[in-house]
Amino acid sequence: MDAIAQELDQLELETRGQQEATGRGLLTPQGETSSAWKPDNVPIASSPNSSGYDMTDSLDEAPIDLRTLVYVSIPEHLNCPICQLPFINPYTTICGHTFCRTCILETFKSPLGNKCPLDRIELNYKEDRQETEEKNYNDIFPAPIILSNITDDLQVRCLNASRGCKWIGPRWSIKQHLVNSCDHTRFPCEHILDQGQVCGQLTERRFLGEKCPHELFDCAKCGEKINIVTEEHHLKNECTKNFHKCNGCNLEFPEKTFDSHESYCEKIHVRCPGKQYGCEWRGSREVLSQIHSSECVFVKLSGYFELQEAKMNDLVDENKMLKSQISTILDSITQGKMTNLGYSLQLEEIMDRDRSTDPSRLFDNLQEKDYIQLMMEFEVLKTDLNRLRSLASEFELNKQLVTALANENIQIKDELHNQTAALSSMRQQIQFMLLDRRRLRSKLIDAEAAPQPKESSSSGRFTNKL
Amino acid sequence: MSLPKRIIRETERLVSDPVPGITAVPHEDNLRYFNVTIDGPSGSPYEGGKFKLELFLPDDYPMLAPKVRFLTKIYHPNIDRLGRICLDVLKANWSPALQVRTILLSIQALLSSPNPDDPLANEVAEEWKSNEQNAIKTAREWTERFAQ
Numbered sequence: 001m002d003a004i005a006q007e008l009d010q011l012e013l014e015t016r017g018q019q020e021a022t023g024r025g026l027l028t029p030q031g032e033t034s035s036a037w038k039p040d041n042v043p044i045a046s047s048p049n050s051s052g053y054d055m056t057d058s059l060d061e062a063p064i065d066l067r068t069l070v071y072v073s074i075p076e077h078l079n080c081p082i083c084q085l086p087f088i089n090p091y092t093t094i095c096g097h098t099f100c101r102t103c104i105l106e107t108f109k110s111p112l113g114n115k116c117p118l119d120r121i122e123l124n125y126k127e128d129r130q131e132t133e134e135k136n137y138n139d140i141f142p143a144p145i146i147l148s149n150i151t152d153d154l155q156v157r158c159l160n161a162s163r164g165c166k167w168i169g170p171r172w173s174i175k176q177h178l179v180n181s182c183d184h185t186r187f188p189c190e191h192i193l194d195q196g197q198v199c200g201q202l203t204e205r206r207f208l209g210e211k212c213p214h215e216l217f218d219c220a221k222c223g224e225k226i227n228i229v230t231e232e233h234h235l236k237n238e239c240t241k242n243f244h245k246c247n248g249c250n251l252e253f254p255e256k257t258f259d260s261h262e263s264y265c266e267k268i269h270v271r272c273p274g275k276q277y278g279c280e281w282r283g284s285r286e287v288l289s290q291i292h293s294s295e296c297v298f299v300k301l302s303g304y305f306e307l308q309e310a311k312m313n314d315l316v317d318e319n320k321m322l323k324s325q326i327s328t329i330l331d332s333i334t335q336g337k338m339t340n341l342g343y344s345l346q347l348e349e350i351m352d353r354d355r356s357t358d359p360s361r362l363f364d365n366l367q368e369k370d371y372i373q374l375m376m377e378f379e380v381l382k383t384d385l386n387r388l389r390s391l392a393s394e395f396e397l398n399k400q401l402v403t404a405l406a407n408e409n410i411q412i413k414d415e416l417h418n419q420t421a422a423l424s425s426m427r428q429q430i431q432f433m434l435l436d437r438r439r440l441r442s443k444l445i446d447a448e449a450a451p452q453p454k455e456s457s458s459s460g461r462f463t464n465k466l
Numbered sequence: 467m468s469l470p471k472r473i474i475r476e477t478e479r480l481v482s483d484p485v486p487g488i489t490a491v492p493h494e495d496n497l498r499y500f501n502v503t504i505d506g507p508s509g510s511p512y513e514g515g516k517f518k519l520e521l522f523l524p525d526d527y528p529m530l531a532p533k534v535r536f537l538t539k540i541y542h543p544n545i546d547r548l549g550r551i552c553l554d555v556l557k558a559n560w561s562p563a564l565q566v567r568t569i570l571l572s573i574q575a576l577l578s579s580p581n582p583d584d585p586l587a588n589e590v591a592e593e594w595k596s597n598e599q600n601a602i603k604t605a606r607e608w609t610e611r612f613a614q
Contacts, residue, residue: 067470081563082472082528083470083472084471084472084476085472085475103562106529106562107561109529110526111529111530111558111560112560112562115561117561117562117563118561118563120561
């Protein structure tokens with residue numbers, strides 16, 4: 001273990017030593033000075049002092065590096081994920097991602113290899129177009145033309161902006177502008193000098209004319225040697241005799257110091273700092289600082305106004321955010337995704353969040369809670385009702401059974417009555433028959449009292465039986 | 467060689483719209499070299515610490531990954547004594563669609579969740595696996611000692 005620790009210490013020391021030597025330590029790219037990542041179009045060399053666009057070659061070969069363009073505004077979605085600039089010649093992969101052609105092809109040569117830089121899906125591509133077509137390799141292909149159209153229509157500034165060109169236009173027209181119309185594009189001066197040589201200096205288009213713009217003449221103010229090209233710069237920044245009268249103090253200053261004078265001249269006329277809130281006052285800076293600023297209501301109120309403005313901006317931002325949320329929710333509703341309205345959170349969580357952030361909605365929340373409770377109670381009652389309903393139907397059945405039984409009972413009762421009636425009538429009949437018999441027997445006894453005693457004994461038995 | 471537009475844009479965004487808990491400032495005389503500080507994530511043993519790192523964008527960036535190294539000593543199974551970091555997106559899983567911003571976020575996440583199963587500092591990883599309580603205690607002590 002100790003040996004390893006020593007070794008590591010050694011290594012550390014070495015690294016620190018290297019770091020001191022190179023100034024960058026571990027991070028110095030050693031042996032990695034291979035081809036640097038460069039776009040296809042290499043910009044034309046420009047002069048070191050003012051960067052811009054120069055025409056040195058013939059008109060046909062005037063490549064413009066679109067990557068150096070300055071855009072007026074960049075919509076994030078139109079940016080290539082690799083160079084992070086609006087797409088230039090966009091290509092799309094089978095996994096649906098879009099890159100500049102040069103960027104994605106450069107990636108294929110990098111350690112990542114033939115994979116999509118965004119999801120690392122394997123992409124088939126061969127540089128040799130013939131082979132690509134034969135083997136039906138088509139994992140990357142030109143993006144829909146509308147995408148190129150949109151990116152080509154983005155507004156860009158002129159490459160000569162630093163030389164003073166104010167042009168802004170669509171990207172597709174930048175080449176035409178630079179080559180054909182921009183006054184600040186530089187060309188080699190073709191005038192022949194006294195010695196028979198071509199002048200050859202790079203000169204902006206606006207200076208090219210009949211005479212060689214590099215011919216020297218004396219400055220009208222100070223007498224220094226200048227030419228047309230340097231005249232503007234000389235008068236503004238170098239000439240010590242190019243006086244300019246100050247409107248405030250009526251003194252004269254050279255142009256080159258005039259701007260700094262204006263910033264401190266006490267006599268110069270300025271407007272009240274409260275002018276944005278409606279103050280019409282204007283006067284010298286002196287008066288402003290000594291008298292007006294202590295009197296002006298607008299200046300006094302400016303703190304309050306600023307506060308209000310900040311608050312207003314906050315509210316506008318918040319409003320915007322809420323609007324976008326609502327539109328997301330509406331979209332989700334129209335698309336029928338009611339369960340999770342396009343948010344990563346569940347609907348309940350979003351509602352909770354809104355509740356916790358906005359105390360003014362407490363009342364609504366109460367109602368909502370009540371509503372939920374009522375809904376639950378309602379559910380309970382509903383189940384109760386269903387249970388009761390089934391019980392009731394059972395009772396109904398029982399009731400039917402009972403009425404059926406009662407009916408039957410009545411029927412049986414009737415029958416019983418009939419039976420008893422029949423029985424009593426039969427009894428009466430029998431009684432009547434018995435009476436009849438008794439009468440007949442007494443008659444018989446009366447008639448044959450002496451001769452037939454046996455018969456009377458048998459009939460007596462019969463009577464007993466009944 | 468002039469600085470690619472992408473590096474300028476990334477630097478502008480890092481300065482104007484910084485990631486919470488992370489600062490990255492380019493060196494004055496080499497705009498490819500950044501001084502980085504990462505705040506120890508809350509809930510980790512590195513909480514309260516300010517960790518210094520250096521970050522260098524090689525010439526082939528973004529085709530090659532940036533080179534990042536901890537300058538502050540740190541007790542972490544995936545960071546060795548020299549400050550080298552074992553992180554897939556810095557090596558094999560680098561993609562040109564990643565940025566300095568995303569890499570620094572990954573490193574911040576690595577502080578929150580050390581992975582002793584893929585160690586760079588073996589002793590630390592062993593300790594982390596056998597006695598996690600103790601390892602976390604050591605990490606906290608180191609944070610107090612070196613990362614203030």
